[in-house]
Amino acid sequence: MGTFVVGAVLVGIVCLIVRSMIRDKKNGKSLQCGGDCKHCGGHCG
Numbered sequence: 001m002g003t004f005v006v007g008a009v010l011v012g013i014v015c016l017i018v019r020s021m022i023r024d025k026k027n028g029k030s031l032q033c034g035g036d037c038k039h040c041g042g043h044c045g
Helices: 002-026
Strands: none
Touching: none
Protein backbone atom coordinates (compact mmCIF):
# COMPACT_ATOMS: atom_id res chain seq x y z
CA MET A 1 0.00 0.00 0.00
CA GLY A 2 2.84 2.41 0.80
CA THR A 3 4.44 1.79 -2.57
CA PHE A 4 1.19 2.70 -4.29
CA VAL A 5 0.88 5.96 -2.34
CA VAL A 6 4.48 6.98 -3.07
CA GLY A 7 4.03 6.09 -6.74
CA ALA A 8 0.82 8.12 -6.97
CA VAL A 9 2.54 11.15 -5.38
CA LEU A 10 5.45 10.89 -7.84
CA VAL A 11 3.09 10.60 -10.81
CA GLY A 12 1.24 13.68 -9.58
CA ILE A 13 4.45 15.69 -9.27
CA VAL A 14 5.60 14.66 -12.76
CA CYS A 15 2.21 15.65 -14.19
CA LEU A 16 2.46 19.09 -12.59
CA ILE A 17 5.97 19.59 -13.99
CA VAL A 18 4.91 18.55 -17.49
CA ARG A 19 1.85 20.82 -17.32
CA SER A 20 4.06 23.75 -16.29
CA MET A 21 6.48 23.05 -19.15
CA ILE A 22 3.63 22.92 -21.68
CA ARG A 23 2.18 26.18 -20.33
CA ASP A 24 5.59 27.89 -20.56
CA LYS A 25 6.07 26.63 -24.13
CA LYS A 26 2.66 28.02 -25.14
CA ASN A 27 3.61 31.38 -23.61
CA GLY A 28 6.76 31.53 -25.77
CA LYS A 29 9.26 30.51 -23.14
CA SER A 30 11.70 27.68 -23.72
CA LEU A 31 13.86 25.51 -21.52
CA GLN A 32 17.05 26.94 -23.02
CA CYS A 33 16.27 30.64 -22.73
CA GLY A 34 13.37 31.23 -20.36
CA GLY A 35 12.19 34.29 -22.31
CA ASP A 36 14.63 36.70 -20.66
CA CYS A 37 16.46 38.04 -23.70
CA LYS A 38 18.86 40.28 -21.80
CA HIS A 39 20.50 37.16 -20.33
CA CYS A 40 20.69 35.07 -23.49
CA GLY A 41 22.01 37.77 -25.84
CA GLY A 42 18.72 38.60 -27.55
CA HIS A 43 18.35 35.33 -29.47
CA CYS A 44 14.76 34.88 -28.27
CA GLY A 45 13.26 36.61 -31.28
